[in-house]
Amino acid sequence: MTGQPKQAIRGRGAFVNLPNRFEEIAFEPDGDWLDEEQPAPQTKYFKDSSKTIITYNDSPDIRFDASINPYRGCEHGCVYCYARPTHEYLGMSAGLDFETKIMVKEDAPVLLRKELTAKKWKPQALAISGVTDCYQPIERKFKLTRQCLQVLLDFRNPAFIVTKNHLITRDIDILQEMAQYQCISVYISLSSLRDDLVQVMEPRTSRPQLRLKAMRELSAVGIPVGVMIAPVIPGLNDHEISSVIEAAADAGVDYAAYIMLRLPYSVKDLFTQFLHEHFPTHKTKVIHRIQLMRGGKLNNTQFGKRFRGEGIFVEQTDKIFHNAVKKEGLNQKPHATNTAHFRVPGNDARQTLLW
Numbered sequence: 001m002t003g004q005p006k007q008a009i010r011g012r013g014a015f016v017n018l019p020n021r022f023e024e025i026a027f028e029p030d031g032d033w034l035d036e037e038q039p040a041p042q043t044k045y046f047k048d049s050s051k052t053i054i055t056y057n058d059s060p061d062i063r064f065d066a067s068i069n070p071y072r073g074c075e076h077g078c079v080y081c082y083a084r085p086t087h088e089y090l091g092m093s094a095g096l097d098f099e100t101k102i103m104v105k106e107d108a109p110v111l112l113r114k115e116l117t118a119k120k121w122k123p124q125a126l127a128i129s130g131v132t133d134c135y136q137p138i139e140r141k142f143k144l145t146r147q148c149l150q151v152l153l154d155f156r157n158p159a160f161i162v163t164k165n166h167l168i169t170r171d172i173d174i175l176q177e178m179a180q181y182q183c184i185s186v187y188i189s190l191s192s193l194r195d196d197l198v199q200v201m202e203p204r205t206s207r208p209q210l211r212l213k214a215m216r217e218l219s220a221v222g223i224p225v226g227v228m229i230a231p232v233i234p235g236l237n238d239h240e241i242s243s244v245i246e247a248a249a250d251a252g253v254d255y256a257a258y259i260m261l262r263l264p265y266s267v268k269d270l271f272t273q274f275l276h277e278h279f280p281t282h283k284t285k286v287i288h289r290i291q292l293m294r295g296g297k298l299n300n301t302q303f304g305k306r307f308r309g310e311g312i313f314v315e316q317t318d319k320i321f322h323n324a325v326k327k328e329g330l331n332q333k334p335h336a337t338n339t340a341h342f343r344v345p346g347n348d349a350r351q352t353l354l355w
Contacts (some may be wrong), residue, residue: 008277009040011203012100013077014084015273017093018266021085041100043075045138048103053111053148054126061307064160067130068112070144072103074132076164078202079274080231083131085265094266099204102138109147116155116344123339125158135165137204149174152183154345158337160185162228164205166214172221179223185335187228187257188215190244192237200278212251219252224335226255229321233261234289234313235282241317242324249328256330258321260309261290268298289313 008015053068073087077099084094092101105111115121128134134145152159153174161168161184168175168186178184192198193208206214218225227248232238245256263271275283287298293309294300300309308314325331 008200008274009096011040011077012096013079013081013201013203013274014095014099014270015277017095017097018269020088020091020093021265022088023091041096043100043102043138045102045104048072048105050105050107051111052115053105053108054115055130060303062130064125064127064130066124067127068108068148069129069131070105070108070134070142070148071132071136071138072105073098073101075099075102075136075138076133076202076205078164078205080201080233080261080263080267080271082262082264082267084267084270086131088265095270102136104138104142105144106142108144109151112148112151113154116151116157123157123342125160125337125339126152128159128161129163133163133165133205134161135163135167137165139165139167146171146174149178153178156181156183156341156343158183158185158339160187160335160337162187162189164189164202164211166206166210169214169217172217172223175218175223176221181341182336182338183341184223185337186218186223186225187255188218188225188248188253189228189230190248191230191233192240193243193247194237194240197237201274212247215248215251215253219254224255225253226257226330226335227253229256229258231261232258232317233286234293234317235286236279238313238317238320241320242327245321245324245328245330249330254330254332255335256321256325256328258317259307260293260314260317262306263290263299264301 054066056066074081074083084098087094087098090103128145139145149171175184175186188211190208190211191202195207198205198208215225215227227244229241229244232241241258248256275286290298292311293313300306
């Protein structure tokens with residue numbers, strides 16, 4: 001990419017809109033344009049008219065087969081987000097477009113009820129936020145995640161959630177009831193305990209202390225909750241693994257996991273810009289270590305390695321993580337959900353067959 005913006009945009013993870021790899025035409029700002037102070041782009045919301053809500057994958061790296069995402073794009077603006085390139089399928093950019101042009105699936109609860117009722121549905125755990133965060137800011141208004149959770153509770157179909165937002169505590173009433181049927185598991189994603197790092201790397205997420213507060217509130221009422229350290233960035237936040245696990249354990253979690261940084265497609269450029277702007281003295285070190293983990297590249301798409309990486313830094317990270325988990329007594333039992341209580345409301349015949 002040509003040119004480097006001189007200043008980050010307050011409240012945004014990306015600096016610019018990078019070219020879409022599927023489009024032949026792209027806007028390329030000149031030097032004078034970059035020198036001018038640009039107004040912060042406002043978030044816009046668009047109706048997504050998808051006809052289905054449950055999506056499936058057959059990746060050997062992913063622990064779930066089916067997922068739902070009420071929103072496409074994410075206002076949280078995490079600069080490293082691996083989902084950014086999905087906006088390119090919509091003809092938009094993985095940069096600012098991803099965090100300022102949000103597609104809203106207003107029919108998500110209705111579609112979910114329809115698909116869970118269908119005879120072809122095989123009860124299984126559904127991942128929520130497999131791509132974008134289901135508790136991003138606009139959820140306060142639309143409440144699509146809450147409505148989807150109510151549908152899942154009606155069917156007693158299990159689900160697990162990954163989120164960076166304290167807003168999940170709004171739905172404790174539904175989550176607590178789902179927990180009675182072993183139908184829910186929650187993971188609060190926490191990459192750092194440093195407000196200054198989170199503020200620029202994950203600009204519109206809940207701050208670390210609020211995420212820890214969410215863990216305490218969820219665990220206090222019996223909702224299974226764990227901490228997801230994601231992403232681990234060598235040379236930037238990897239030294240915090242033990243302290244994050246300790247803080248999360250103090251907040252009541254009983255499970256911990258981590259995922260190494262992934263930089264697919266144009267996310268590599270966005271993340272490099274981020275380091276150049278916010279952590280110039282760390283840039284060379286971070287990039288070098290990422291390359292050591294990714295076979296000399298900034299990204300490796302090979303199954304079995306893309307989430308984990310390889311090499312000495314991965315081995316060291318594993319050791320630090322497992323020692324911290326052992327010290328805090330976590331991961332003694334998995335966050336097990338099951339389909340034993342699945343039912344189709346008002347359909348006694350099918351309910352009998354499933355039991």
